[in-house]
Amino acid sequence: MATIYNSDARKLNKLIADNSIDTTITSPPYFDMKDYGHKNQIGFGQDYNAYLEDLSKVMKSVFTATKESGSLWVIIDTFKRNDTVIPLPFDFSRIATEAGWKLQDIIIWKKDKTVPWSRKGATRKIFEYVLFFTKSSNFKYYSDRTRDTKDLKEWWIKYPERYSPFGKSLEEIWEFSIPTQGSWGEGYIKHFCPLPEDLVRRIITLTTDEGDMILDPFSGSGTVPAQAAFMKRDYSGFELNAEYVKMFKTYLKKNLKSRVIEYERSTHSPSQEEFKENIIKLRILKFAKVLIKKSKIYDISISHILAIRSDETKLGAHQVSAAKYIVLIEPTNTIEQIKEELSKIIGCAPLSKFGISAELIIKTEFSEFESECENQELYIYSTSNTHKFKEKTANKKIKINEKAIISNIEISINETAYRSI
Numbered sequence: 001m002a003t004i005y006n007s008d009a010r011k012l013n014k015l016i017a018d019n020s021i022d023t024t025i026t027s028p029p030y031f032d033m034k035d036y037g038h039k040n041q042i043g044f045g046q047d048y049n050a051y052l053e054d055l056s057k058v059m060k061s062v063f064t065a066t067k068e069s070g071s072l073w074v075i076i077d078t079f080k081r082n083d084t085v086i087p088l089p090f091d092f093s094r095i096a097t098e099a100g101w102k103l104q105d106i107i108i109w110k111k112d113k114t115v116p117w118s119r120k121g122a123t124r125k126i127f128e129y130v131l132f133f134t135k136s137s138n139f140k141y142y143s144d145r146t147r148d149t150k151d152l153k154e155w156w157i158k159y160p161e162r163y164s165p166f167g168k169s170l171e172e173i174w175e176f177s178i179p180t181q182g183s184w185g186e187g188y189i190k191h192f193c194p195l196p197e198d199l200v201r202r203i204i205t206l207t208t209d210e211g212d213m214i215l216d217p218f219s220g221s222g223t224v225p226a227q228a229a230f231m232k233r234d235y236s237g238f239e240l241n242a243e244y245v246k247m248f249k250t251y252l253k254k255n256l257k258s259r260v261i262e263y264e265r266s267t268h269s270p271s272q273e274e275f276k277e278n279i280i281k282l283r284i285l286k287f288a289k290v291l292i293k294k295s296k297i298y299d300i301s302i303s304h305i306l307a308i309r310s311d312e313t314k315l316g317a318h319q320v321s322a323a324k325y326i327v328l329i330e331p332t333n334t335i336e337q338i339k340e341e342l343s344k345i346i347g348c349a350p351l352s353k354f355g356i357s358a359e360l361i362i363k364t365e366f367s368e369f370e371s372e373c374e375n376q377e378l379y380i381y382s383t384s385n386t387h388k389f390k391e392k393t394a395n396k397k398i399k400i401n402e403k404a405i406i407s408n409i410e411i412s413i414n415e416t417a418y419r420s421i
Helices: 009-015 048-065 088-098 196-208 223-230 242-268 270-298 335-347 364-374
Strands: 002-005 021-026 064-077 079-081 084-086 101-112 127-134 171-178 213-216 234-238 302-308 322-330 358-362 379-381 404-407
Touching: 002 223, 002 242, 009 234, 021 048, 021 196, 021 270, 048 064, 048 088, 064 088, 064 196, 088 101, 088 127, 127 270, 171 196, 196 223, 213 223, 223 234, 223 242, 270 322, 270 335, 270 358, 270 404, 322 364, 335 358, 358 364, 358 379
Parallel strands: 002 234, 021 064, 021 213, 101 171, 213 234, 302 404, 322 358
Antiparallel strands: 064 127, 079 084, 101 127, 302 322, 379 404
């Protein structure tokens, strides 16, 4: 189903079936600040209480139309009247809560392009509120889909165990530029307050799946239904201005095919896959480094560790990879006792937090250890730097008197490249 109704959002309950909507994304009319060109519009020409009553009616209808796993996202802002700030986001939150919605989060949308002036008693406005509500406690929310794998400091290299393989989690301030008026839709649609495509795309990614139904009861320029269509979701919308509806349909018809292809390509982002791989590699190698350091507590002297990434088909709930660690030690106790003590180290923090399913094999003779390394392409790391290999074993034999971590994992990251970010 994909429809923009040239109709009043207050009639939503007559046109949208109960329990049919997955996510609603909208920005209600900004009270009397904007005239959207229709005599029956909500906001313009109303007093504030009547305006809130109409919004309440719409939100109750949206609540009834939403599935139990569904959500509501509202982009909204304060405004000033008679030298007083009107806290519209908070008033809206109250009426939404009274309608049954559960407020889950408040996000700040930091706008890049805003008017470059302020006035007495008011600083320059550079943000709006994004209110996130859900119908129940059992709601869709896919945080791993929107993690950041690009704008990271160098610390992810040295502390990979502290970073999700999917990237840095979202923070409560989102920065998206306001679209230039008339630019959205290649000039097809000129609207007072078009939402940034990237903002809408993030919300859709966070709380919906392909084939889900997305609603915007105040469709305006059509950013929400357009993004829904581009991302292979269904959509419903309401818009009183027939000209907006007509222009939206023209734009969608011309751009749908190319934008769906663009979306499909973006869902297979090599950058996120590459980051995930690097985090896993760094964790496996650092695990060996920390094991060498912690073993000294039990007076165990580890001279070499061979870290081999192994089968990852049977990982536990919080494990990201599996590895076999062949450890060369100078025996001071029985092998059984040493293995027991090393197992204690592995079972406690910090190593227990690495998400590595570790298999431990102990060797006491260098010749036995060296034979494990034969006929493989391996990389040699120092015991202090496991994010940049020193050399390949093919080019140099392992030295008995030089402590090292050897692995079938190849990684070489220059941490200084991330210090300017």
